[in-house]
Every structure is written in C-alpha cells, then in structure tokens.
Amino acid sequence: MDREDLRAGVRDASPLFLGIVPFALVVGVAAVEAGLTPVQAVAMSVIVFAGAAQLAALELIGETAPLSVAVVTAVIINLRMVMYSASIAPHFRSFRRRIQAPLSYVLTDQAYALSVARFAREGNTDRLAYYLGVAGSIWLVWQVGTVAGVVVGAGVPPELGLSFAVPLVFLALLVPAMKDRPTTAAGIVAAVVAVAAAGVPYNLGLLVAAVVGIVVGLAVEVGEKV
C-alpha cells in the first residue's frame, strides 16, 4: 500500500470535514429527538452510514410514520449509490473479492467524487490506498461527529428548535442538486406536491411528491430535446 497516496486521500478529504462535522452533529441530535437510545443512534450511523437517508428516516420515525415508510424513503434517497457503484466498479476490478465488500460499505458521495476524479487525473495512483484515505477518514469523522451530536442533543432545551437544522441540511444539499431546468422543475414540483399532501396519512405524501417530481423532471428533459 502506497502511504503517500493514503495520505493524499486524507488530505483531499479534509476540507470536506467542515461540512461533514455539522451534518453528523445534526444527525446525532435528530436521532435523540426522534426517540432513539444513544446506542441505537450511534449504531444507525455505523450500520447505515448515509447521512441524508439517516436524517429522513429519523424524521419519519420521530413522527411515528410506519417504519416501512421510513425504510422505503431511506432506500429511495440512497438509490444514487447504484450510479456510484457502477461508475467506480471498473477501478475496483483488480481488487480481491473479499475487500470489495468493505470498500463498498464506505462508498459515499464524497468518496466517489474525489476518487474517480483522482483516478482519471493520475493513472499511477495506488487506488486502494487513495480510496481508503478518503473514505476511511470520512467514515471516522462521521462516527465521531454523530456521537458528539448524541451527547449535545441530550442536553439542549427544545425551545432552541435545534431540529430546524434538519431541513437546513436538506436545503444545503438540494440547492446544488437543482443545477439545470429539468432538475429544478423536479425539485419545485416535488416541493409543491409535498406541501399539498402534508396531511396524507403515513407520510405517503413524501413518496408521492418524490415520484411526481422525478416524472416531471424526465418530462421536462424530454421536452427540451424535442
């Protein structure tokens, strides 16, 4: 393993910690507010290790939506991982089978983006070392941040409205995701449907809104090409 590439991975990931730490803190706080025990909260971060999906599931668990809705919502949010998996797979081809599973487990938006960019740019990178540097350090920072959030969340008065940080995180992720007309249309339509369907039982309004948004996005994209 090339230590230089391992270090390069950690170094490239480190500016991202500025975003990952507050995100992890919010997830820790949200888990406590949703009624999870501290052990459950930390275990969720270790087992799931996907921030937006964790937050969405926690919101739904806290509102006592059926757990099946929480699970389906989290899985939909994580569907994008399939794209990353397909895109990074050729780079992992030469690795032994048994390490491909743990490498998959730590695959995140950031680890994917940084690694694929580096592999394309510098062909002689030790891919395993670089990926481990990026993904491993992100994993560690995420877990420590969640634990800190759980500790903080247990002692904060509810009037401060710390749970408002949850939609703020989603907002910060949403804005760059709306980067052209079709994606913007998908977001706006999903928002309108979600507000209109807020009273629908079992929080199914969320899923309906997401599906309508995706369909509208596809329709706008097709319309642009005609």
Place this chain on the structure above:
Amino acid sequence: MTGHGYWAVWFAIVVIGVATFALRFSFIYLFGRVDEVPPRVRRALRFVPPAVLAALVAPALVTIDPDIGVVASLADERLAAGLVAAGVAWRTENLFLTIAVGMGALWLLRFGFGMGL
C-alpha cells in the same frame, strides 16, 4: 417517545443498513457480468436527489392551514429563516454556513424581538 417499539426501531435500522449496502455493492459485485446502469434508469436516477430533498424540505418550511383553505400559512418563523438559508446555500453551496445562518435567522426571529432588538 418514538411510538415504535424498541426492537422495531432496531429492525428498521438493520433493514435500511442492509439495503444501503446492497445498493453500494451492486455493480461493484456484478462488474464483469453487467457493464453499466441502463441509460434510462440512469436518467431517472438523476432526478431522485432534487425531488426527494425538495419533498423533505418544503413541508418543514410551509404548512397549509385547512381553515384558511388554499392559502399557505407561513409556519411561524421557519419559512423566513429557511428562505435566508436558501439564499446562503445558493450563493456559497456551503453546508456549514447554511446551517449557521439558518439557525441564526431562526433564533433572531424567535427570540430577537422579545429581547428588544
């Protein structure tokens, strides 16, 4: 407090975790047999993040009051704080700044006037 049983929550956590791992491992495992995500699926997946995230954000900022009818009631100070945060997110694309400014705006609107600011 969740309204769900202790073990039910554990079960949900494990199911989400296993499903998420399966999504991450899917093509890394299959590679060699399947080359890539079909283009149609890929195109649809592109719209998942904006649609899902918007559907999560909007009801947290705006709620419709059934008594007023169609008019959206401004859900206390959350909508204003959310709009300020959206502006910061748009200009900076910085998660930390978005949370900090959004929470600051919420506290200012909620407590600031009471303190004579």
